[in-house]
Amino acid sequence: MIEEVDPSQLVGLERKAFKRKATTEESEDGDEGDEEEVLAMPKKKQKKEKKLKELVEEEKEENSKKPAVGDKIIESSEDEDGDAEEKSGEPVKKGKKPGIKDPETANLDMSAWSQFILPPEVLEGLRKMRYTKPTPIQEMSLPAAMLKRQDLLGAAETGSGKTMAFCIPIATRLVENGVKDGLRALILAPTRELVVQIYKEMEKLLEFTQFSVIPVVGGLSQQKQERLLNRKPSVIVATPGRFWTLLEATDYLQDLSQLDFVVIDEIDRMVETGHFAEMEMILSKIHAIENKSRQTLVFSATLSFVHIPINRPGKNAMKLTKEEKIEKLVQIGGLRKQHKVIDLNESAGTPSSLIEARMNCSDLLDKVINI
Numbered sequence: 001m002i003e004e005v006d007p008s009q010l011v012g013l014e015r016k017a018f019k020r021k022a023t024t025e026e027s028e029d030g031d032e033g034d035e036e037e038v039l040a041m042p043k044k045k046q047k048k049e050k051k052l053k054e055l056v057e058e059e060k061e062e063n064s065k066k067p068a069v070g071d072k073i074i075e076s077s078e079d080e081d082g083d084a085e086e087k088s089g090e091p092v093k094k095g096k097k098p099g100i101k102d103p104e105t106a107n108l109d110m111s112a113w114s115q116f117i118l119p120p121e122v123l124e125g126l127r128k129m130r131y132t133k134p135t136p137i138q139e140m141s142l143p144a145a146m147l148k149r150q151d152l153l154g155a156a157e158t159g160s161g162k163t164m165a166f167c168i169p170i171a172t173r174l175v176e177n178g179v180k181d182g183l184r185a186l187i188l189a190p191t192r193e194l195v196v197q198i199y200k201e202m203e204k205l206l207e208f209t210q211f212s213v214i215p216v217v218g219g220l221s222q223q224k225q226e227r228l229l230n231r232k233p234s235v236i237v238a239t240p241g242r243f244w245t246l247l248e249a250t251d252y253l254q255d256l257s258q259l260d261f262v263v264i265d266e267i268d269r270m271v272e273t274g275h276f277a278e279m280e281m282i283l284s285k286i287h288a289i290e291n292k293s294r295q296t297l298v299f300s301a302t303l304s305f306v307h308i309p310i311n312r313p314g315k316n317a318m319k320l321t322k323e324e325k326i327e328k329l330v331q332i333g334g335l336r337k338q339h340k341v342i343d344l345n346e347s348a349g350t351p352s353s354l355i356e357a358r359m360n361c362s363d364l365l366d367k368v369i370n371i
């Protein structure tokens with residue numbers, strides 16, 4: 001004998017389930033009326049009771065699959081800096097991903113990179129980005145920067161792929177030298193937008209490695225910046241002003257002895273946007289640390305600078321030849337003697353010959369503003 005159900009005795013889930021099912025049945029049957037009317041129909045009582053029991057069981061099972069209140073739900077989100085972090089505030093640990101090839105890129109022919117003997121993890125990053133062959137600036141920079149480990153002054157027009165010309169050597173050396181404590185590469189760029197752009201490219205390239213990169217720019221809250229630095233990144237991409245402030249105040253940046261790469265991107269704009277003083281202070285701090293294997297890569301859209309007049313009586317903007325300008329950049333960047341200059345803006349599209357820089361100047365800043 002089936003017991004009759006009085007809906008007023010039902011609570012919570014059971015009542016909700018009963019009401020939902022009853023409503024569904026009404027619309028299916030074409031009947032109209034509220035819950036009370038349905039319950040007042042004696043002919044349907046037995047059928048309803050049976051269905052109610054089934055429904056209550058169904059709903060209980062459904063709810064048991066949902067996480068209980070208080071369960072920790074880890075969600076990943078990305079903010080405008082492409083900064084992925086857990087909702088809990090803890091950094092997402094970066095690790096080597098399994099070597100499963102994405103079916104969409106698995107068949108890409110990557111053989112054009114073989115001349116550079118890239119580590120598989122780095123090649124995998126390039127594959128994921130679908131960069132199947134180097135651009136001309138990359139093709140010219142990589143042998144010097146990677147195979148000969150030379151310092152570099154490179155110029156090529158905007159959009160020519162300069163970013164990967166310095167990201168690939170950095171990623172390769174990181175993988176080759178393995179995991180170590182401390183900052184391994186610093187990339188300075190003149191604007192927040194450029195920093196974010198470079199950071200995103202570098203992050204993609206490092207995806208299959210154990211190394212991480214963070215952006216350091218003005219406008220990020222102190223709390224967030226600290227959280228990013230707590231990841232102890234191997235690579236930092238920064239505007240000079242913000243990096244200088246952190247350099248003074250951050251424990252992680254006190255030991256720069258592991259710094260193998262210093263990159264200055266768009267050095268021409270760096271001079272024009274008034275970042276030069278901070279950049280010079282950062283570089284002099286780094287250069288005070290002896291590290292023979294440290295490489296400096298300097299890039300610019302052009303090696304022909306706009307002349308900047310100086311506002312001091314008796315001083316006019318100096319007219320410099322292109323070679324003199326190159327020499328100045330080599331000195332500002334602190335490039336070693338056996339550096340290489342590559343200028344793809346030249347009409348012939350061939351690199352300039354090797355230039356050894358030696359300048360006699362007492363006040364570097366004074367010289368720069370005369371460029």
Ligand SMILES: Nc1ncnc2c1ncn2[C@@H]1O[C@H](COP(=O)(O)OP(=O)(O)OP(=O)(O)O)[C@@H](O)[C@H]1O
Binds near residue numbers: 133157
């Ligand atoms: N090897 C490659 N194959 C295909 N695309 C590439 C390759 N290298 C870079 N790119 C793409 O070319 C575009 C320009 O690259 P990048 O931003 O590095 O140029 P850039 O010279 O640094 O320009 P900018 O001066 O604007 O920063 C980007 O969209 C980048 O994703």
